[in-house]
Amino acid sequence: MPHLSINKSWSFILLFCCLFVLPAKANSSAKSGNFLSDKAERQKTEGHNTTPAESSNHNETDAASKTSGHNDAASESEAAVHGESSDEEGLQPGKVIMDHVVDHYSWHITTIGDTHVSIPLPVILYSKERGFFFFWSSKFHHGEHAYKRFKIAEEGTNKGNIVELDEEGDIKGRPLDLSITKTVAGVFVSIGLLLGIFIPVARIYKSRTKKPPKGLQSMMEPLILFVRDEIARPSIGEKHHERFTPFLLSVFFFILFNNLLGLIPIFPAGANTTGNITVTMALALFTFFMTQISGSKHYWKEIFNPPSVPWWLKLPLPLVPLIEFMGMFIRPFTLMIRLFANISAGHIVVLGFFMLIFIFGDMSPIAGYGVSVFSILFTVFLTLLEILVAFIQAYVFTILSALYFGMAVGEVE
Amino acid sequence: MELIRPDFGLLFWMLISFGIVLLILRALAWRPILNAIKEREKTIQDRLDVARKAKKELAEIEFGNERIIALAKTERANMLKEAQETRRQIIEEARQEAREEANKIMEDTNRKIEARKKEAEQQIRDQIAGLSVEVAEKVLKEKLSDDQKQKDYIKSLVDEITIN
Numbered sequence: 047m048p049h050l051s052i053n054k055s056w057s058f059i060l061l062f063c064c065l066f067v068l069p070a071k072a073n074s075s076a077k078s079g080n081f082l083s084d085k086a087e088r089q090k091t092e093g094h095n096t097t098p099a100e101s102s103n104h105n106e107t108d109a110a111s112k113t114s115g116h117n118d119a120a121s122e123s124e125a126a127v128h129g130e131s132s133d134e135e136g137l138q139p140g141k142v143i144m145d146h147v148v149d150h151y152s153w154h155i156t157t158i159g160d161t162h163v164s165i166p167l168p169v170i171l172y173s174k175e176r177g178f179f180f181f182w183s184s185k186f187h188h189g190e191h192a193y194k195r196f197k198i199a200e201e202g203t204n205k206g207n208i209v210e211l212d213e214e215g216d217i218k219g220r221p222l223d224l225s226i227t228k229t230v231a232g233v234f235v236s237i238g239l240l241l242g243i244f245i246p247v248a249r250i251y252k253s254r255t256k257k258p259p260k261g262l263q264s265m266m267e268p269l270i271l272f273v274r275d276e277i278a279r280p281s282i283g284e285k286h287h288e289r290f291t292p293f294l295l296s297v298f299f300f301i302l303f304n305n306l307l308g309l310i311p312i313f314p315a316g317a318n319t320t321g322n323i324t325v326t327m328a329l330a331l332f333t334f335f336m337t338q339i340s341g342s343k344h345y346w347k348e349i350f351n352p353p354s355v356p357w358w359l360k361l362p363l364p365l366v367p368l369i370e371f372m373g374m375f376i377r378p379f380t381l382m383i384r385l386f387a388n389i390s391a392g393h394i395v396v397l398g399f400f401m402l403i404f405i406f407g408d409m410s411p412i413a414g415y416g417v418s419v420f421s422i423l424f425t426v427f428l429t430l431l432e433i434l435v436a437f438i439q440a441y442v443f444t445i446l447s448a449l450y451f452g453m454a455v456g457e458v459e
Numbered sequence: 460m461e462l463i464r465p466d467f468g469l470l471f472w473m474l475i476s477f478g479i480v481l482l483i484l485r486a487l488a489w490r491p492i493l494n495a496i497k498e499r500e501k502t503i504q505d506r507l508d509v510a511r512k513a514k515k516e517l518a519e520i521e522f523g524n525e526r527i528i529a530l531a532k533t534e535r536a537n538m539l540k541e542a543q544e545t546r547r548q549i550i551e552e553a554r555q556e557a558r559e560e561a562n563k564i565m566e567d568t569n570r571k572i573e574a575r576k577k578e579a580e581q582q583i584r585d586q587i588a589g590l591s592v593e594v595a596e597k598v599l600k601e602k603l604s605d606d607q608k609q610k611d612y613i614k615s616l617v618d619e620i621t622i623n
Contacts, residue, residue: 057593087621148461148462149464149466161559169494170468203516205461206461215481222467222468223466223468224468224472226472227466227468227469229469230468230469230472230473230476232472233472233476233477234476237480239478240480240484241484241488241513242482244484244488244489244492245483245484245487245488246485247488247492248487248488248489248491248492248527249491251492251495251496252491252495253493255498255499256498256499258498258500266495270492271496274493274496285575287492292485292489292490292493293481293485294486295484296489296491298479300477300480311466314493322469323462323463323464323465324465324466324469324470324473325469325473327465327470328470328473328474328477329477331474332474332478332481333476334596386463390462412503416489418545440573456552
C-alpha cells in the first residue's frame, strides 16, 4: 500500500513536531497553573464574599487601569479576551494559547485597545427550576457580567462554562447547556460550505451526464474518486463499499474542510472544530454505531467466539473475547483522540511560535520585532505543514473508518 | 472550557447537525455524483470495448484482404506459369509437328527422288542396253566380218569363261 508509506514518513515529521510541542505545552500548562493559583490567592486576599455586581465592577476598574499603561503589542494580543487580564502577572502564553484552542460562547475576532470585537452567539440553557433561557452571549459582556443568574465560570472545574448562580450569587451548578458556541458555529459554517459546494456540484453532474468534468466539478472529482477508489473499495471490498461510500465521503470532506478552515485565522473560518475533542467524538460515534449496525454474523463471532483461537483462551476466562470487545470501543476512541490531538497540537505549535513574538516583545520591543521575522517564517512553514496534516488526518480518519466497516461486513480480513 | 473534556451541548449539536448533513449529502450530493460517475465510467468502458472490437474486426478484415491478395497473387503466378507451360507446349508441339511434317516431306521427296532415280537408272540402263546392243551389233558386224576374227573372239570368250 503506497499510501501507508507516505503516511508513515509524515508521521515521523509529526512525531518530530510533537517533540517540540510537548515541552512547550507542559511549560505553558505549568504557567497557567501558576496563574490560576496566583489568581485564587489574590481573590482570597481581596475577600471571597463579593457579590457578582461588585466583582464585575472590580473588573471594570481593572480594565480602566489597564488602559493607562501597557499599550504595546501584547495588550492588543488576545490575552485580554476574558476581561481579567495579565496586568500583574504579565503575559501568559499558555493561557492565551489555550484560550484560542478551547470553545467559547462568543466568537471573538480581535481586541482593539480595550474594545472587544466579537460576534455574539445564541446561548440556550435549561435550568431545572427555571426552564429554558435564550439570549445572546453578548449579555455576559465577555464574561464580565452575570445575566439572569447565569455566569461564565472563571475558575474551577467549570472554568469557561456557563454556571447557574443561586440567589446569593454563589455557583449552584451547570444548567443543561445547548448554546451555539464558537465551535458549533464553526461546524455550521463548514456544513454550509459542504452543502454549498457539493449540492451544486451534484447538479452539474446531473446536467452534464456522460461529459468530462468542468469547473468546480473537476476540482472535486479527483477527491471523490480518491475516497471511492483508494479508501472505500480496497478497505470494504467490492461487494459492500457502495453502501458506505456516501458516509466516508461526508466524513472525509467534513474533516478536510474543518481542518482547512481551522487554519484560516479570520471569521467565519478559524473556529477550532476538528481540534475539539467533542467534535471528533461525535464523528467517532458515527463510525462506531455504523460499524456495529452493519456488523455481520461473522464479525460478532470474531468478537465473542473467535475461531482459530485455542479454547483455553476463551473458556474459563474469556480473555480474547474480552480484548476483542474492548477493541470494539478502543478503535473509535483512537479515531477521536488521533484527529483531536493532531489538529489541536498543530494549532498549539503555530500559536506557540506567535507567542514567542509577544514573549520577547515583553522583554524589549526590539527583541519582539526581531523574533517576529523568524516566528512568521516558522508559522508559514507550520501552516503549510498543517495543510498537509489536514489532508492526511482526513484521509486517516476515513480509511480507518472504512477498514472498520470492512471488518464489520466481513469481506476483507 | 477544558481542552479534553467533551461538552454535552456541543456533542448534541454535532450529532444532530452532522447526522442531518449525512442524510442531505447522501440524498442530494453523493448519490447523484456517484451514479453519474459510475454511468460515465460505464459509458467510457462501453465505448472502449466497442472501439477494441471494431479494431479487432478491422484487423480481421485486413487479414482477410491480405489473404485474398496473397491467394490472388499465387493464382496469378500459377496462371502465368501454366500459360508459359502451355505456350512452351504449343511451341514444342508445333515444332514437333513441323519436324514431323518436314520429315515426311523429306521422306516423300527422298522416295520420289529414289523413284525418279530408279526410273532414270532404268531408262539409262535401257538406253545403255539399247546402245550396247547397237554397239555390239556394230562391233559384231565389224568383227565378224571375217572368220578368223570370229574364231579368235569366240576363243577369247571361251577362255574367259573357263578362267572364271
